[in-house]
Amino acid sequence: MxxxxxxxxxxxxxxxxxxxxxxxxxxxxxxxxxxxxxxxxxxxxxxxxxxxxxxxxxxxxxxxxxxxxxxxxxxxxxxxxxxxxxxxxxxxxxxxxxxxxxxxxxxxxxxVDAGEGLTSVNMGAPLTGWQEIPLAREADTLHLPLEGDPVGTSMGNPHCTFFVEDAEAIDLATLGPATEHDPLFPERTNVQFAHLIGPDHLRMRVWERGTGITLASGSSSCAVATAAHRRGLTGRKVTIELDGGPILVDWREDGVWMTGPTxxxxxxxxxx
Known part of the structure; x- marks a missing residue:
C-alpha cells in the first residue's frame, strides 16, 4: 500500500x-x-x-x-x-x-548482459513522423524548419539533433533551453549537438528536457545515431562520444540497441 x-x-x-x-x-x-x-x-x-x-x-x-x-x-x-x-x-x-x-x-x-560489465537495452524503433515526435505542425522531420537544419526523432520522448562542425564550440547552456522551448515542440524536446569524428564515430553533447546539461543521455544517443544514418552520415552501428564517455548504438531490424556501462x-x- x-x-x-x-x-x-x-x-x-x-x-x-x-x-x-x-x-x-x-x-x-x-x-x-x-x-x-x-x-x-x-x-x-x-x-x-x-x-x-x-x-x-x-x-x-x-x-x-x-x-x-x-x-x-x-x-x-x-x-x-x-x-x-x-x-x-x-x-x-x-x-x-x-x-x-x-x-x-x-x-x-x-x-541483456552484453559481457565485460556492459548492458544492452533495445529502446525500440525510432519514430520519425511529425505527429509522432510530436511537432506543432506538419514538417519534414529530416530537415526541421529551424535555423541549423536539425533532425527530429522520437525514442518515446522528443529529440532535436543538430549536426555541426564542432559540438565543443556550441553554447549549449543558451541554445539548449531555447530549442527545448521552441513553439515547434508542444511537449518540449531534448536537444543534441553532434559532429562526425570518423566513420561511424560521433561526438555529442546534450541538453535534456526538464533537466538541463547532462554528461550522457541514452535516448538522445539513440536519436542521434538514427538521425545520422537517416542523413547518410553513418552506418547503422555507431559509437558516440559523450561528455561522460563512449556508448555504442546499433540500429537493428528489431529496434535500436544501446550498449554501455552502468x-x-x-x-x-x-x-x-
Missing amino acids: LRQTPPNGLPFMKMHGLGNDFVVLDHREGGVAVTPELATRIADRHRGVGFDQLAVIEAAGNADARLTFYNADGSLSAACGNATRCIARYLMEESGTQGLTLLTDRGALPC AHVFTGTWHG
Whole structure:
C-alpha cells in the first residue's frame, strides 16, 4: 500500500550511466507515492539527493518490472535509456539472469548482459513522423524548419539533433533551453549537438528536457545515431562520444540497441 509520507525516511539507490545520474526507488513491494513535488525535492542537489532523472521500479505482471521516469523538474518522461540500463543490470544481478524485459511508457524493452560489465537495452524503433515526435505542425522531420537544419526523432520522448562542425564550440547552456522551448515542440524536446569524428564515430553533447546539461543521455544517443544514418552520415552501428564517455548504438531490424556501462554508486535513506 502506498504511503503519503515516509515516516522512517525514503530508501533509494544512486546509480549512473556514463555520469548521467539517477535516484532509483524500488517500489516492487510498495512505497511512497511519488509526486512531481516530491521528485523536485529529491532532485535538489543542495537540499535533496540530486539527479538527472528519478526512476521508480514497480511490479509488473507481464514483464520483470515496470519503470516510471521523472525529470529533475518533476515532469514525466516516457523513456530514459541509461536508467533503464542501470536498473536492468541491478535486476539481472539480483535474479542471476542474463536477460529480462522492462515495461515503460515507451513499451516493453528487452535487456541483456552484453559481457565485460556492459548492458544492452533495445529502446525500440525510432519514430520519425511529425505527429509522432510530436511537432506543432506538419514538417519534414529530416530537415526541421529551424535555423541549423536539425533532425527530429522520437525514442518515446522528443529529440532535436543538430549536426555541426564542432559540438565543443556550441553554447549549449543558451541554445539548449531555447530549442527545448521552441513553439515547434508542444511537449518540449531534448536537444543534441553532434559532429562526425570518423566513420561511424560521433561526438555529442546534450541538453535534456526538464533537466538541463547532462554528461550522457541514452535516448538522445539513440536519436542521434538514427538521425545520422537517416542523413547518410553513418552506418547503422555507431559509437558516440559523450561528455561522460563512449556508448555504442546499433540500429537493428528489431529496434535500436544501446550498449554501455552502468554503476550502482550507493544506497541510502532520504529524510527530506
